[in-house]
Amino acid sequence: MPFKKLDSIIKEKLVELDFNTPTPFQTKSIPVIKSGTNLFCIAPKNSGKTTALILTTMQKLKCKAVGTSARATVLVENNEKALELYEAFLKFTKSTSLRVYVCDEREHIDLLKSEIFEGVDILIATPKTMNKLLLLEGVNTTQLKIFSIDNAEFLSKSSVNADVLAITQSIHKCQYVIYLEKMNTAVQNLENHFMHYARKITFK
Secondary structure, eight states, rough: OOOGGHHHHHHHHHHHHOOOOOOEEEEEEEEHHHOOOOEEEETTSSSHHHHHHHHHHHHTTTTOOOOOSSSSSEESSHHHHHHHHHHHHHHHHHHHSEEEEETTTTOOOHHHHHHTTTOEEEEEHHHHHHHHHHHHTTOOTOOOOOOESGGGGGSSSSSHHHHHHHHTTOOOSSSEEEESOOHHHHHGGGTTTTTTTOOEEEEO
C-alpha cells in the first residue's frame, strides 16, 4: 500500500486525519511519482489527485525545511485555487518544519519577494505571478526538486502556456508532475518542451 511506504511523519498525519486507505488512483500513482519520473496523472475529479500531490511533495522534501530557496513549486489556475491548495497543504504540514508559501495576488509583488526571501520550501503560485517573480529575480529555482501543476486543463490558454514555458526554461533539472482530469493538446505538447520521457497514468 502506498501509504505504508511514506515518511513516518506523513503516516502519522494520515492516521490523525483519518486517511486510512488510499484511493485506487493514489495506489497507482504514488509509487510512480516517488520514483522521480516526469509524469502526467490523468484521473476524474474526487479521485485523490490533490492529496497525492501533497503527500508526494512532502515525501520528496523529506518533511523537513532546508535552506531558503523553494524546493517544490505548484502552479494553479487562479488565486482562489492557490489559497485553497495552501490550506490543504497546511493540514498535512503544520506539524513539520516545512514552510509552505502561497503567492497571494492581492498582495504587492515586492511583499511576495521579501517574504519568499525569508525562506520557503513549497511555493504555490499562478503561472503569471511565478513568471513575474522570476523576471524580478524574486524567486530562486536552482534548488527545485519537484514542479507540479494541479488541475492543468487551464494550460489550454495560450498566455498561461507561454508563462509556464518561460518558467520551466529557468529550471535546470527537477521532476515534473502534471495533474488533470482529461488530456488536451496544450498539455500533450509539453512533452516537446520540459516533460521529456514522461510517463502517463490514466485512471477512469
